Amino acid sequence: MIRLTYEPFDAGALLSEFCRGRSEVGAIASFTGLARAEAGSTTILELEAYPGFTEAEIGRIADRARARFGLDDVLVLHRAGKIAPGDAVVFVATAARHRRAAFEACDFLMDYLKSRAPFWKKEHGPDGARWIEPHARDHIDLARWEKETTK
């Protein structure tokens, strides 16, 4: 399931709900990304989405993860709007028969969400606001998976 939300969410509750009623999956991995204060330089993290398109693109990323790692289930919940430091920005959970697939799928999903999901990030702080674009590191992270595909 893919969801975009403008409200704070409880990652623990989502994980409990995601684990419920599964007798065959064997492994569930999850990742929660939090907004950082950056030593006081960020008071609010603002994420702009393109409703409809954003969910559809995340859905395509999730479909790739599902096929590549043979997942039983995937959940991606992503915040948009104004986010306070310490609040969750993204929650990803993956269910698979064995742990390796669940772990790797979480890693894959986060690498793709970082630079392929339609969000635009602005940090607001005491010195004003600035747009954050993907870092070189994000592209290197993504390249790991692309390389493996062509092996």
Next chain:
Amino acid sequence: MARVLLFGRLSDVAGWRDREIESPFLSVLRRQLSAEDAALGEALAGPGVQVALDQVIVRGDAPLNARTEVAFLPPMSGG
């Protein structure tokens, strides 16, 4: 009238986010926007800026109809 949407820093450069503009082709729309606002024209042609027509990424030129939603998308950064 195409509906033009600007995301991320592009809307800050332009000072608007959402406008109706009459234009037959994407290439013509780009020229119209540049003629009106050179800074925006430059930002739209910048590295990594993609275009979606009715929420599908396109490369190159394409015709626009009265209801086409044209979105200019700077480099994305989620997670």
